[in-house]
Amino acid sequence: MAPTQHGQAISHDDEVVVIVGSGAGGGTVAHELTARGIPCVVLEAGPYLAPADYGNDEWGAFNQMAWLDNRTASGPYRVARDFPNLPAWIVKAVGGTTTHWAGATPRFKDYEFGIRSYYGGLTGANLLDWPISLADLAPYYDQAERAIGSTHRHGRPGLPANNNYKVFANGAEKVGYKFYATGPYGTNAEPYDGRPGSIQDGFNFQGDKHTSKWSTAVRAIPRALESGGATCDRSPRPCRSPTTRLAG
């Protein structure tokens, strides 16, 4: 199968940044670079699925966009016994697993940067603390939360309480928990950044047809392509020859 190409053709003689994968990392990098006038070619192993292609069907979506290559599992855990060959639910399509991702956008806690300090002393483990702290990342969290449109952040409202939340929040309050809320989530409670508020259709993991949930497939990649600086390229083999080529 010939790769499908999206975006402007780029001459073989032009210098470009080649990005492997169009998920959270690759898609974001393509957008940021093309916004600065740096042309990119994004190689993506899966197809370019648009929101109109997403379906309200759990198993159908799995077969549509999951990485279906045979998985092997071994060891004592139950998955190895029950489903040793079931592919993992990660996405092989433009947007990567941001399309399947639930949308939760919590920040790490400070202690999580000190893995050796907090969890060290485990025989046979070579843990290290990160050389950076939460404070070092704070400005980038701010940027990401604005790009994603995280609820409860930077003046944006929270998502409304659904029935599940009503039960859990009431239960949390009764056992003395205070730190609960309906977010932060990367799904619009009201229109933001050109995308509408959620209609609560209940199909977040299968790709949000309404585009209320952020993903690189609905934000970064289309913008990179529109900038005229990115190409997205697709081919039938994973990794070695991608199925989608995005240029911008």
Added chain:
Amino acid sequence: MAETSTEASITPRARTALVRLLRVAYPHARFPDGPYERTADEVISQLDASLWHRLTLTQGLESLDAAAGGDFASLDDAAALILLRGMADAEFFRFVRGVAVVSIYNDHETWGLLGYEGPSYEKGGYIDRGFDDLSWLSDPRIEEYDGPEMLVEVATDDEPGTGGTKN
């Protein structure tokens, strides 16, 4: 069942045993036979071309009859369940489960019986159709807590240098 070249090794009797196995392994009294029969056919259709794979399922299903003393399909639910638990790790049964667990609940006839409403996007989602209609609890706060208590991220006992297994 029509005998075809790809299904030649699955006899009607073996298929009957498979349908019965599925109902005992995934028991839902309200399900008619259709979902179990379609799931059995899905299991059979996913047999690959290797003779080994085919024999594994065929012999596994035949072993059910042997273990049941003649006719697995005639055992009552309790007896059939005991028999199946005894062969939970058999290769053929693992293959059947791997296909069945995702097929039987994707059979649309089961959705309504389980209270699952299916697609909603074309109906405008649930935002105006009951996603928050629970009324037997008070409406909880949705904003983050901003009271006087501070979040304790790490318990005092777990701070480094306080003993335990930490370095």
